[in-house]
Amino acid sequence: xxxxxxxxxxxxxxxxxxxxxxxxxxxxxxxxxxxxxxxxxxxxxxxxxxxxxxxxxxxxxxxxxxxxxxxxxxxxxxxxxxxxxxxxxxxxxxxxxxxxxxxxxxxxxxxxxxxxxxxxxxxxxxxxxxxxxxxxxxxxxxxxxxxxxxxxxxxxxxxxxxxxxxxxxxxxxxxxxxxxxxxxxxxxxxxxxxxxxxxxxxxxxxxxxxxxxxxxxxxxxxxxxxxxxxxxxxxxxxxxxxxxxxxxxxxxxxxxxxxxxxxxxxxxxxxxxxxxxxxxxxxxxxxxxxxxxxxxxxxxxxxxxxxxxxxxxxxxxxxxxxxxxxxxxxxxxxxxxxxxxxxxxxxxxxxxxxxxxxxxxxxxxxxxxxxxxxxxxxxxxxxxxxxxxxxxxxxxxxxxxxxxxxxxxxxxxxxxxxxxxxxxxxxxxxxxxxxxxxxxxxxxxxxxxxxxxxxxxxxxxxxxxxxxxxxxxxxxxxxxxxxxxxxxxxxxxxxxxxxxxxxxxxxxxxxxxxxxxxxxxxxxxxxxxxxxxxxxxxxxxxxxxxxxxxxxxxxxxxxxxxxxxxxxxxxxxxxxxxxxxxxxxxxxxxxxxxxxxxxxxxxxxxxxxxxxxxxxxxxxxxxxxxxxxxxxxxxxxxxxxxxxxxxxxxxxxxxxxxxxxxxxxxxxxxxx
DNA sequence: GAGCACTGC
Numbered sequence: 001x002x003x004x005x006x007x008x009x010x011x012x013x014x015x016x017x018x019x020x021x022x023x024x025x026x027x028x029x030x031x032x033x034x035x036x037x038x039x040x041x042x043x044x045x046x047x048x049x050x051x052x053x054x055x056x057x058x059x060x061x062x063x064x065x066x067x068x069x070x071x072x073x074x075x076x077x078x079x080x081x082x083x084x085x086x087x088x089x090x091x092x093x094x095x096x097x098x099x100x101x102x103x104x105x106x107x108x109x110x111x112x113x114x115x116x117x118x119x120x121x122x123x124x125x126x127x128x129x130x131x132x133x134x135x136x137x138x139x140x141x142x143x144x145x146x147x148x149x150x151x152x153x154x155x156x157x158x159x160x161x162x163x164x165x166x167x168x169x170x171x172x173x174x175x176x177x178x179x180x181x182x183x184x185x186x187x188x189x190x191x192x193x194x195x196x197x198x199x200x201x202x203x204x205x206x207x208x209x210x211x212x213x214x215x216x217x218x219x220x221x222x223x224x225x226x227x228x229x230x231x232x233x234x235x236x237x238x239x240x241x242x243x244x245x246x247x248x249x250x251x252x253x254x255x256x257x258x259x260x261x262x263x264x265x266x267x268x269x270x271x272x273x274x275x276x277x278x279x280x281x282x283x284x285x286x287x288x289x290x291x292x293x294x295x296x297x298x299x300x301x302x303x304x305x306x307x308x309x310x311x312x313x314x315x316x317x318x319x320x321x322x323x324x325x326x327x328x329x330x331x332x333x334x335x336x337x338x339x340x341x342x343x344x345x346x347x348x349x350x351x352x353x354x355x356x357x358x359x360x361x362x363x364x365x366x367x368x369x370x371x372x373x374x375x376x377x378x379x380x381x382x383x384x385x386x387x388x389x390x391x392x393x394x395x396x397x398x399x400x401x402x403x404x405x406x407x408x409x410x411x412x413x414x415x416x417x418x419x420x421x422x423x424x425x426x427x428x429x430x431x432x433x434x435x436x437x438x439x440x441x442x443x444x445x446x447x448x449x450x451x452x453x454x455x456x457x458x459x460x461x462x463x464x465x466x467x468x469x470x471x472x473x474x475x476x477x478x479x480x481x482x483x484x485x486x487x488x489x490x491x492x493x494x495x496x497x498x499x500x501x502x503x504x505x506x507x508x509x510x511x512x513x514x515x516x517x518x519x520x521x522x523x524x525x526x527x528x529x530x531x532x533x534x535x536x537x538x539x540x541x542x543x544x545x546x547x548x549x550x551x552x553x554x555x556x557x558x559x560x561x562x563x564x565x566x567x568x569x570x571x572x573x574x575x576x577x578x579x580x581x582x583x584x585x586x587x588x589x590x591x592x593x594x595x596x597x598x599x600x601x602x603x604x605x606x607x608x609x610x611x612x613x614x615x616x617x618x619x620x621x622x623x624x625x626x627x628x629x630x631x632x633x634x635x636x637x638x639x640x641x642x643x644x645x646x647x648x649x650x651x652x653x654x655x656x657x658x659x660x661x662x663x664x665x666x667x668x669x670x671x672x
Numbered sequence: 673g674a675g676c677a678c679t680g681c
Contacts, residue, residue, distance in 0.1 A: 073679065101681055118680040147680060252677065284678065310677055331677035344676060388679090400681090454681035485679090552681090623674045643676070 015053075015087055018046030019208045027051065027205060028058045031135065031166050035159055036183045036202030039170040042209025043317075044363070047170055048076075048139055049084050052112045055135050056095075060166070061111040065134035070117040072145050073315060074100045081105070081114040101454070102548050118147040121154065124404055125452060129158050135166040141179060142171040142352075143314065144387035146397060149415050154404060156183055156413050173352055175384070176204045182415050212362040214324075218375040226327045226372040227255065231262045233370050234305060237323050238270075238277055244322020244367065245304035247312060249357050251331045251346045256281045256307045263305065275301045282308035282316070285486075287541070294318055313356055317363070324361040324369040326354060328377070334391045337425040339617055340598070342393065343642040348377075352384045389418050394426040395457045399435060402442045403451030409440075429598060432667045433461045449560050453553065455483055459638070462595030463553065464562075469591040471584060473566050474516055476557075478588070480550035481515040482638050482651055488518065488542050489624070501537035509585055510635070510653030511626050512592060519546060589636075590663070593655050596636040597664035600655070603632045609649065612660075612668070622648040633657070 015021065020041065030037050041047035048069065055067050071077040081098035088096055097106035098114040106113055117138065124130055136155060141148050155167050169179045184201045198204070223229045230248055237246060250256050260279045267277055282294050295318060298304040306318065310330050332347045349357070354371065361367030371378060389397070398409055406412050409423055430436045435447035435457060442448055450460040459479050466475035481488070489502060505521065507513035522543050526532035533540040554564050582590070593600075601609035601619055609619040619640065621627040627635065627649075634657045637649035661668045 116680060122681055143679090145679065252675090254675075283676095285676075313678095315678070333677075346677090396681095485676095620674095628673075641676070643674095646674090648674085 015046065015050060018050060019044075019210060020046040020050045023205065023207055024050075024054050028054060030203050030205055031055065031168065032058075034198065034200065034202045035163065035165065036167045036169070036180065036198070038176045038179045038202060038204045039168055039207065040172070040176045040204065041170060041207040042172055042211055043359075044210030045207045047207060048080050049087065051137060051168065051170075052114075053084060053088065056111050060134045063134070066110065066132050067112045067135045067137070068120060068130075068133045069112070069114050069137040069139060070120050070148070070151065071114060072117060072140050072143055072148060074116055075315070076140075077114045077116050078103075084112060084114075102552070116147075117145065117151050121147055121151055121400065121404075122454075124154055128405060129162055130155075130165075131162070133165070135168065137168040137170060139170045140172070140314070141169045142173045142175055144385075144389075144415075146388040146392055149387060149389045150397060150401065152179075152182065152415055153401075153413050154406075157406070159183070172356075173384075176206075178415070180204055182413070186413065211359055212364070212366045214358050214362040214366070215368045216358060217368065217370045218378065219371070219373060222374050222377060223372065226329075227259055227262070229372050230259060230325050230327060231266070233325050233372070234263060234277070235266065237368075237370075238275070238303060241323065241368070243275075243303065244365070245298070245306065245318070245320045246323040246325065247306045247308060247318065247321045247360055248325040248327070249312065249330075250307055250309065250327050251329050252309060253281075253283050253285055256283060256309070259307045275303055277305050278302045279305045279307060282306050282312060284309065284311050291316075312360065313353065317360075319364055321360055321363065322365060322367045324358055324367065326357045326369060326371045328354070328371060328373045330385075332385070332391075335393045335422065337419075337421045340393070340425065340429075341617075341640050341642055341647060345643075348381055350382045350385045351378070354378065354381065387416050389414065390416060390422075392418075392422070394418055394422045395429045398423065398426045399430060399442075399447070399451045399457055402436070403448060407441065430457060432598065432664060433457055433595070435461070445560070452560075453556055454549075455479055455553070458595045458599070459483060460595075462591055463557070465594045466591050467562060469587040469594075471588045471591055472557075472562070472564060474584070474588050475591055476550050476553055476564070477516050477519045477546075478512050478592075479553055480546045481519055482512070483549060484542050484546055486542050486545075487539055488515070490537050490539050498537050504536070506626055507585070508630075509589060510632075511651045512638070512653045513585055513588065514626060515651070516588070519543070519550075523547070589653055589655050590659055592636055592638075592653055593659040594663040596638055597660050597667055599637050599640065599649075600634060600660055601637065601649070602634050602657075603627075609635065617647065619649050620646050621652060622650040625650050625652050627652040634660070 085096040358369035530540040638651040
């Protein structure tokens with residue numbers, strides 16, 4: 001079973017009965033007449049599955065062009081494509097196909113193509129006007145992901161060169177005016193009139209959803225212990241409400257596990273003849289198999305109680321939920337441009353989020369939502385969560401925009417402009433990595449190649465400088481291993497067994513060489529087999545993904561004309577002569593320094609680290625790092641994250657202080 | 673001796 005199979009929503013309604021069917025003619029007329037259409041449609045309106053079909057029937061593919069429909073998530077792109085292929089009675093990959101990283105299920109006959117927004121941006125690197133497409137639909141634009149915001153900016157630029165292109169922005173909330181205004185403003189030739197805010201550029205079309213009413217309940221007094229309150233609410237609902245499953249929104253894994261324990265503790269106190277409660281966790285860190293339980297129908301006389309993170313707000317839909325309990329919090333990522341460190345902190349949700357969460361109770365019948373905060377507190381919430389582009393490290397974004405030909409970042413049309421400080425910091429980093437020259441132009445070939453690699457800028461720099469260190473094959477592996485999301489190690493009840501397994505691969509100089517060791521063992525001794533992974537407490541899925549990522553990165557390098565002869569680099573004796581004097585392990589650490597010099601730190605007597613930049617910042621080695629209980633002097637790290645009270649570094653390797661000045665003279669010249 | 677919400681190339 002693949003990832004996608006378990007997420008197919010049970011929504012098999014005849015297409016003609018969907019709310020959107022009534023709007024078919026109006027939609028086709030608007031899209032024919034205006035370059036930009038903003039489509040407001042709630043979940044269940046059928047916009048994602050039906051509109052591309054209407055457009056195909058309406059002749060938008062007749063000249064051999066394609067209809068693109070972007071999705072923010074891989075699962076959405078694949079499941080929607082499957083559904084539409086079924087409805088059109090064609091084989092997936094023929095008239096209807098999808099394209100996501102590592103999977104291109106399209107062919108010469110494809111007319112409707114579902115793809116992730118990130119991938120469409122990548123296509124624009126090769127085809128800057130996206131000339132293969134007659135219509136581009138950006139779905140779920142209200143989520144304001146980094147890549148959909150970038151895509152909208154790029155589409156606005158393309159539109160001026162391709163007046164015949166049709167853009168459909170689809171959104172579930174009432175921010176439609178913002179999207180339309182974005183495309184209209186600065187368009188001097190056709191200033192909008194008061195009567196028609198979209199002028200001749202665009203129109204808004206609104207489609208009713210298929211939601212049932214949801215009763216909202218607030219607390220009368222605020223509470224500090226929402227976990228306790230949530231548990232009490234569960235038992236109140238269970239005792240007094242009719243059947244229907246319960247969904248609780250919490251912030252993270254730890255909280256979810258605590259809640260489930262608290263509930264399990266109280267289950268024995270239920271009356272014997274009462275219905276049973278079945279508590280289930282749902283968060284991204286679970287394997288897909290573990291996630292599947294929440295989709296299964298509960299046994300008879302059982303009420304499902306799902307404790308979920310934000311994953312249940314938009315990414316995953318569970319049918320049969322009649323009650324939602326909303327803690328009012330979500331963990332959000334933020335980026336501090338001063339320290340260049342990302343933080344992950346529990347933050348109050350926005351009104352839009354709270355509304356979306358409540359709506360999860362009304363998908364199959366009328367429901368109830370219990371908010372664990374007061375109505376006054378709700379009224380004080382932000383209208384919407386700040387878009388990602390305002391709280392992220394923008395170095396990868398700017399690198400990509402530059403590669404798309406957008407040179408003047410300050411003047412680029414962002415839907416919401418990011419803070420200047422974030423832009424400045426990103427430009428500085430890209431300059432010090434050699435991706436930009438002193439005029440902030442992309443360098444050739446380094447900057448352009450860095451933008452094309454599907455890696456962060458620092459890691460991309462390492463990979464591209466690896467040939468000069470004679471460690472390309474090794475750096476390919478390290479890049480693949482460090483850019484994996486998810487754990488390489490299986491968490492195990494026995495911490496000792498886990499630690500012993502880990503120690504077998506440990507390399508004194510640090511985590512990167514250890515990761516290299518793990519990968520090499522996996523492909524040689526382990527023969528890429530699941531059984532071997534199990535014996536060594538390794539996550540087979542993560543390891544297989546590393547193999548895919550490595551292959552893809554290798555293909556990029558080959559396209560750049562960089563020779564990736566594996567035998568050359570894995571055999572130190574045949575490595576380039578210039579490096580004969582240095583052992584392979586040292587060359588790898590030097591290479592890491594050439595990309596991660598901005599992530600250098602020195603270990604203090606107490607075992608914590610200080611960076612060069614911000615002396616007062618205390619960094620702790622993450623307990624999963626080799627450096628957790630080892631001595632070191634200078635190190636570079638590839639990941640840093642602040643959670644709760646402490647700031648942790650993971651993937652840490654020892655370096656020499658002198659290397660910093662050697663590989664980043666500009667960056668370290670005037671510093672102590 | 674601790675833990676990372678969620679995406680994406």
